[in-house]
Amino acid sequence: MRISESIHHQLAVKFKVLFPHLDERQRRLMMGAEAQILGHGGIRAIARAAQVSETTVRKGVDELEAGEEPLGRTRRPGGGRKRAVDLDPGLRPALLALVEPDERGDPMSPLRWTVKSTRSLAGALTRQGHRVSADTIGDLLREEGFSLQAGAKTIEGKQHPDRDAQFRYINGQARQHMDAGQPVISVDTKKKELVGDYKNAGLQWRPAGEPVLVKTHDFLDRQGPGKAIPYGIYDIAANTGWVSVGTDHDTAAFAVASIRRWWQARGRHDYPDATRLLITADAGGSNGYRTRAWKTELAALAAETGLDITVCHMPPGTSKWNKIEHRLFSHISMNWRGRPLTSHDVIVNSIAATTTHTGLKVHAELDPGTYDTGIKVTDSAGAEASDQLKYLSERIPPTFVLAGIDVAASGLFSGVRGQQIAGRYTVTDTEPFAYGTTAQRQNWRNLIASLEDALRLHRHKPGSLVKLDGYLHERTDGAIGSLSQLVRGAALRPSSTAARPSPARPWRPSRSTRPPRTPARNTAATVAPAAGGQMPTQPDRSHQLPIALGPVHNETLGSYLHRLAVANNRPAGFLARLLGPLPPEFSPLSNTTAGWTPHSPERLATLSGRPTSQLARALPALADLLSPHSPGQRTEHLVSRPCRCCTARRSPTASVVITLSPAHVHLCPRHQLWTRSTHDIPLVPLPEVIEAQRRLDQLARRHRQIGQALDLARKIIEDWSASGMPIDLGKEWTDRLDRVEALAASKKVSAEDPSHLAAFPDIVVLTHLILDPPTAALDPKELYLATTAELSRRFARIYTTLGTQNPPLPAILSLPRQDIHPVNPVVWPLR
Numbered sequence: 134m135r136i137s138e139s140i141h142h143q144l145a146v147k148f149k150v151l152f153p154h155l156d157e158r159q160r161r162l163m164m165g166a167e168a169q170i171l172g173h174g175g176i177r178a179i180a181r182a183a184q185v186s187e188t189t190v191r192k193g194v195d196e197l198e199a200g201e202e203p204l205g206r207t208r209r210p211g212g213g214r215k216r217a218v219d220l221d222p223g224l225r226p227a228l229l230a231l232v233e234p235d236e237r238g239d240p241m242s243p244l245r246w247t248v249k250s251t252r253s254l255a256g257a258l259t260r261q262g263h264r265v266s267a268d269t270i271g272d273l274l275r276e277e278g279f280s281l282q283a284g285a286k287t288i289e290g291k292q293h294p295d296r297d298a299q300f301r302y303i304n305g306q307a308r309q310h311m312d313a314g315q316p317v318i319s320v321d322t323k324k325k326e327l328v329g330d331y332k333n334a335g336l337q338w339r340p341a342g343e344p345v346l347v348k349t350h351d352f353l354d355r356q357g358p359g360k361a362i363p364y365g366i367y368d369i370a371a372n373t374g375w376v377s378v379g380t381d382h383d384t385a386a387f388a389v390a391s392i393r394r395w396w397q398a399r400g401r402h403d404y405p406d407a408t409r410l411l412i413t414a415d416a417g418g419s420n421g422y423r424t425r426a427w428k429t430e431l432a433a434l435a436a437e438t439g440l441d442i443t444v445c446h447m448p449p450g451t452s453k454w455n456k457i458e459h460r461l462f463s464h465i466s467m468n469w470r471g472r473p474l475t476s477h478d479v480i481v482n483s484i485a486a487t488t489t490h491t492g493l494k495v496h497a498e499l500d501p502g503t504y505d506t507g508i509k510v511t512d513s514a515g516a517e518a519s520d521q522l523k524y525l526s527e528r529i530p531p532t533f534v535l536a537g538i539d540v541a542a543s544g545l546f547s548g549v550r551g552q553q554i555a556g557r558y559t560v561t562d563t564e565p566f567a568y569g570t571t572a573q574r575q576n577w578r579n580l581i582a583s584l585e586d587a588l589r590l591h592r593h594k595p596g597s598l599v600k601l602d603g604y605l606h607e608r609t610d611g612a613i614g615s616l617s618q619l620v621r622g623a624a625l626r627p628s629s630t631a632a633r634p635s636p637a638r639p640w641r642p643s644r645s646t647r648p649p650r651t652p653a654r655n656t657a658a659t660v661a662p663a664a665g666g667q668m669p670t671q672p673d674r675s676h677q678l679p680i681a682l683g684p685v686h687n688e689t690l691g692s693y694l695h696r697l698a699v700a701n702n703r704p705a706g707f708l709a710r711l712l713g714p715l716p717p718e719f720s721p722l723s724n725t726t727a728g729w730t731p732h733s734p735e736r737l738a739t740l741s742g743r744p745t746s747q748l749a750r751a752l753p754a755l756a757d758l759l760s761p762h763s764p765g766q767r768t769e770h771l772v773s774r775p776c777r778c779c780t781a782r783r784s785p786t787a788s789v790v791i792t793l794s795p796a797h798v799h800l801c802p803r804h805q806l807w808t809r810s811t812h813d814i815p816l817v818p819l820p821e822v823i824e825a826q827r828r829l830d831q832l833a834r835r836h837r838q839i840g841q842a843l844d845l846a847r848k849i850i851e852d853w854s855a856s857g858m859p860i861d862l863g864k865e866w867t868d869r870l871d872r873v874e875a876l877a878a879s880k881k882v883s884a885e886d887p888s889h890l891a892a893f894p895d896i897v898v899l900t901h902l903i904l905d906p907p908t909a910a911l912d913p914k915e916l917y918l919a920t921t922a923e924l925s926r927r928f929a930r931i932y933t934t935l936g937t938q939n940p941p942l943p944a945i946l947s948l949p950r951q952d953i954h955p956v957n958p959v960v961w962p963l964r
Contacts, residue, residue, distance in 0.1 A: 165193025335470020
């Protein structure tokens, strides 16, 4: 019997699909059955199609003809190759002799000093005459109770006999402070991180075959951004973290500066009644118990804040028990795992985005300060100072003015030398100078005159500072130290006294225009009256801030000034006063330039280090000030939050950015993120939403009242959803909701109310219908019917509810057609 080629081809395809799912006996039986069906010549045809021998097919036919019962297994009992341990009884003892030489103390083991991998063991046994594979060795080891294990860190070495008592003391101190409402913080320096395209440990989800490309080595690039030094402060009671990312050296000064910044920004606000501060730290590093610079800087911080600071160091070898290690640093490492830290901004933002299920919140900021190394604090420093004071008292009658220092509590007069100094000097406590009565004002003028006489300036008019006594008192609150810093700082800045004196009356600022009291060392742009008493209006009085941030597109003026102030550790109101009168309620939402002079934009450009044209393109309030009669009309704007990716580069301080976005803009087309929610929602699985936003932008360019029509369309869609909707439309919305909730389940977003996002494409379609009717000549009823018919055609459905309930008719009839429609009717494009 001749078998056609088509049958051969069909059999070959069938065998190719089914054979991978069958065992050996099942394949034989199947081929035997097919051969019986084909009849004469079937065995040869099946062997050819299955690419097996004819003997195999014939065996399958014989098994079928024998009529045997199903075996329940592939091979008969006792079939297959014997196990290696059965063929070689000496294999198991030889293997155990190799893997247990340490326990048995066998010094002659050939693998005593090498790694005991399965391949090494298989090679050694083969050389002994036991031919075996590495996989068999693994099976035998598991049968004997062996497993791959690493070393367990349990041997702690020498321990202090009172170590448990030390931990109990630290715990008692922390409990006592927290029960009393006093702050307890845990501090430490995290591992230094290389900044650049370096490999970071960990894995992250990415498209298959597209890993992040990093450098092949971890050598520091001297020409690159260098290293990042994160110093963390963890508030144990509040479960909040503060991380200062340094760029210079990990010194005691840097550690205390980080604590100072935490206290000024968070600590004093979270604990307004605090009188004590407990710090827990490890025993080494920049905050080690042997570091004298750490103790000296902490003493200065205590004198500055008025806090009684107590430091509890962990015993040596127990730094991992410090709370900050496993409550803050570990979560930061997990948050940026597998991602190269390409810049300091990436590090700061990654740290600030760290959260936990227990509610951890972290604030991070960059510290670009310089901290010198090699500074030593010796025991002889106090003795040398005492000798200098004794030397001066014996030769001249000196007077020392110590501002901000409690001399009696500083220990200067303790000991033998201190008693000698106390006998030579008279301590006079001073308070801020009052400015009420005539005598008090005269005392203040005398102090200013004495400071002015001490100035050695070539082109300074004597007596000019005395005329500014009122302004100087308001600026310094009558403090001698602040007055001295202000006068010396103004003398060192030629631009601060560049204005020529005028014959106007002496300066008497009002309470509403009084400048803030700011130390000279923290002042980036000094605002002081000229020698004649007039406030200068030249823009060159300002200086560029140390950290100059650029504005975000359409950002409010208050938001930009707040970000500049936070980045440079200055009050936001201080920067606002440099540009004009402070608004009554100045906040990031403020967007007014009322009271600005023609020089205010130039002064803002100087502070930010950006040209005025660039600022005007980004700040709508500044653009309106510079071009109040510019042609064109702006669409209505809403206060919103921009895309997080757009603000990451412009706002490294993790401050909130407030912008004015058009009412019709709901997403960021560049990064494909939905921004009309608490969290940005990625729109990759919703391409129809991105296309709808593009069509809405085209409508906004043709119609001024796009917001009114958009609100009406949204209201109509809500009415349809409440009163019943077509089944097909409901299925589409449900499908979009499922895709959004899938993102929420993957913890990328929190889907709070995504119904607006699901119906957004249909809202845009209805907005288009409202703005571009079929014709303007129809009466309202005909216009409604035409709109209904076009909706059916546009959605490719029949809306049965429209003809009976008429939900959009009252809204369509109330529209001001002459305001929102173009002069010429627009032909509707197909969807």
